[in-house]
Amino acid sequence: MEPVPATTGTQAVGRAARLLTEIVNAPRGATFSQLSHRAGLAKSTTSRLLLALEQARLVRREDGTFLAGDLFDRYAWRSGGHTGLSRLAHPLLERLGAATGETVNLGVPDPGGVEQIAQVDSSYLIGATNWVGRIVPLHASAMGKVLLAFGGAELPPGRLGRCTARTVTTREALARELEDVRRRGFAVTDEELEVGLVAVAAPVFANGGSPIAALSVSAPASRLSARARTSATAACVRSATELTSLLRHGPHEEGAA
Amino acid sequence: MEPVPATTGTQAVGRAARLLTEIVNAPRGATFSQLSHRAGLAKSTTSRLLLALEQARLVRREDGTFLAGDLFDRYAWRSGGHTGLSRLAHPLLERLGAATGETVNLGVPDPGGVEQIAQVDSSYLIGATNWVGRIVPLHASAMGKVLLAFGGAELPPGRLGRCTARTVTTREALARELEDVRRRGFAVTDEELEVGLVAVAAPVFANGGSPIAALSVSAPASRLSARARTSATAACVRSATELTSLLRHGPHEEGAA
DNA sequence: GCACAGGTTCCATTTTATGGAACTCCTGTT
DNA sequence: AACAGGAGTTCCATAAAATGGAACCTGTGC
Numbered sequence: 001m002e003p004v005p006a007t008t009g010t011q012a013v014g015r016a017a018r019l020l021t022e023i024v025n026a027p028r029g030a031t032f033s034q035l036s037h038r039a040g041l042a043k044s045t046t047s048r049l050l051l052a053l054e055q056a057r058l059v060r061r062e063d064g065t066f067l068a069g070d071l072f073d074r075y076a077w078r079s080g081g082h083t084g085l086s087r088l089a090h091p092l093l094e095r096l097g098a099a100t101g102e103t104v105n106l107g108v109p110d111p112g113g114v115e116q117i118a119q120v121d122s123s124y125l126i127g128a129t130n131w132v133g134r135i136v137p138l139h140a141s142a143m144g145k146v147l148l149a150f151g152g153a154e155l156p157p158g159r160l161g162r163c164t165a166r167t168v169t170t171r172e173a174l175a176r177e178l179e180d181v182r183r184r185g186f187a188v189t190d191e192e193l194e195v196g197l198v199a200v201a202a203p204v205f206a207n208g209g210s211p212i213a214a215l216s217v218s219a220p221a222s223r224l225s226a227r228a229r230t231s232a233t234a235a236c237v238r239s240a241t242e243l244t245s246l247l248r249h250g251p252h253e254e255g256a257a
Numbered sequence: 258m259e260p261v262p263a264t265t266g267t268q269a270v271g272r273a274a275r276l277l278t279e280i281v282n283a284p285r286g287a288t289f290s291q292l293s294h295r296a297g298l299a300k301s302t303t304s305r306l307l308l309a310l311e312q313a314r315l316v317r318r319e320d321g322t323f324l325a326g327d328l329f330d331r332y333a334w335r336s337g338g339h340t341g342l343s344r345l346a347h348p349l350l351e352r353l354g355a356a357t358g359e360t361v362n363l364g365v366p367d368p369g370g371v372e373q374i375a376q377v378d379s380s381y382l383i384g385a386t387n388w389v390g391r392i393v394p395l396h397a398s399a400m401g402k403v404l405l406a407f408g409g410a411e412l413p414p415g416r417l418g419r420c421t422a423r424t425v426t427t428r429e430a431l432a433r434e435l436e437d438v439r440r441r442g443f444a445v446t447d448e449e450l451e452v453g454l455v456a457v458a459a460p461v462f463a464n465g466g467s468p469i470a471a472l473s474v475s476a477p478a479s480r481l482s483a484r485a486r487t488s489a490t491a492a493c494v495r496s497a498t499e500l501t502s503l504l505r506h507g508p509h510e511e512g513a514a
Numbered sequence: 515g516c517a518c519a520g521g522t523t524c525c526a527t528t529t530t531a532t533g534g535a536a537c538t539c540c541t542g543t544t
Numbered sequence: 545a546a547c548a549g550g551a552g553t554t555c556c557a558t559a560a561a562a563t564g565g566a567a568c569c570t571g572t573g574c
Contacts, residue, residue, distance in 0.1 A: 017313030056274030
């Protein structure tokens with residue numbers, strides 16, 4: 001069936017790739033038995049390979065059917081959707097900006113940090129400059145923490161650079177904080193990235209378990225009272241949730257007419 | 258480093274997945290040495306695994322750097338981009354429709370056939386009904402042939418169903434025709450799907466070597482003189498090329514201001 | 515309560531992946 | 545022009561990882 005008997009020494013990988021392809025190409029996923037049968041593999045082998053793919057997040061299992069995993073979603077919303085994502089999110093960011101009056105950013109994971117892909121400026125004179133295109137460190141930004149906490153990014157090995165006196169620079173302290181982030185559903189940085197800058201961020205999911213982007217509201221520390229921070233946080237989380245459901249179910253316009 | 262030593266019996270798959278993840282997550286690709294180093298694998302192993310991934314089209318090699326393969330693009334433009342793709346393509350389809358006066362369709366591969374995801378209707382009273390959502394057979398449609406020819410779809414095993422007297426129903430004849438399609442860059446169906454219906458189609462590429470979609474112009478045979486068919490074909494190919502470059506380089510609007 | 519389909523785990527077997535070294539192909543250097 | 549060096553591929557004996565059959569779960573329908 002395969003004209004090329006594949007390079008020798010990679011049988012398992014070839015088989016796994018076959019399964020993966022089958023899964024991704026099936027618009028609504030594939031079941032264990034279909035896969036096992038189509039690939040002509042023993043149940044045990046299929047099971048093992050799928051498990052491996054699942055652990056690698058290349059595949060996601062949703063009550064019995066296998067679907068493309070996080071990695072695909074991330075790629076989708078980064079490449080094809082880069083523009084797509086920011087475009088889709090734009091009205092939402094605007095609304096969040098209007099509601100809080102502060103700077104709103106949307107960022108996606110990038111090895112090295114969080115890349116800012118969209119921004120709505122603060123309505124005050126004092127606010128953030130344009131950050132679109134910039135890459136901010138994972139451990140010192142609210143966005144980065146949120147992505148780390150929910151598995152949307154991985155901390156590269158090496159020292160955690162100090163940005164300000166408050167930057168978290170030990171992996172232990174960071175791990176503890178990420179635990180909190182997971183529990184609360186959002187992250188905060190309080191003058192950890194830049195003196196005088198505070199920010200909150202919440203995760204945006206596409207389909208799978210790990211976020212493809214983060215949404216943040218940032219402001220000068222001087223302007224954010226505890227009260228204002230609370231409301232900005234709530235608004236940010238709400239908007240992120242909205243964006244998530246927008247990505248999941250699509251914009252509710254243009255029917256198939 | 259890995260808390261879970263992975264399920265036993267899948268070392269190679271795990272390693273390959275690691276490489277793949279590394280590649281996909283790097284926005285501008287990764288080099289052999291980076292990969293080999295980051296994954297901590299011997300050169301030989303890295304080489305073999307990457308070759309396997311490449312053959313599986315999970316990865317694409319472009320002068321020295323490895324990028325996400327076709328499978329990712331297809332997923333991207335199907336899921337996130339489903340709407341994105343048709344939206345992006347819309348003005349182009351309109352233009353093609355206006356230029357030819359005939360029905361224009363955009364379709365993506367689906368196991369089982371080509372799914373129609375967008376349509377611009379003919380300006381004549383006699384024309385195609387709405388096909389959006391329909392799935393047409395690969396071997397009997399111009400779109401299907403184009404996808405098959407360039408590797409954007411794979412013919413499922415089994416008999417090739419006959420739709421009309423002219424349907425190509427042997428794999429040999431089809432293979433010969435696909436050879437032509439590859440050479441010319443477009444495909445034609447002449448009353449092979451439905452009596453009285455002729456269509457031409459051209460491939461749309463995202464990044465890699467195989468198409469993610471096909472663009473077609475179809476019309477009643479009675480209306481398409483040889484001359485009209487030629488010009489419709491040229492227009493279709495031109496539009497498909499345009500769409501390809503749109504996908505590659507993005508819409509040239511909204512700079513990073 | 516039983517039988518069965520759909521999956522997972524176990525384990526002895528052997529096929530398949532492994533990595534060091536040798537080799538090839540380029541590119542830049544003196 | 546010859547050469548050093550980096551980047552990647554191929555070879556091969558070895559060792560280890562993948563394999564599949566059977567046993568074993570687990571939830572469902574009858």
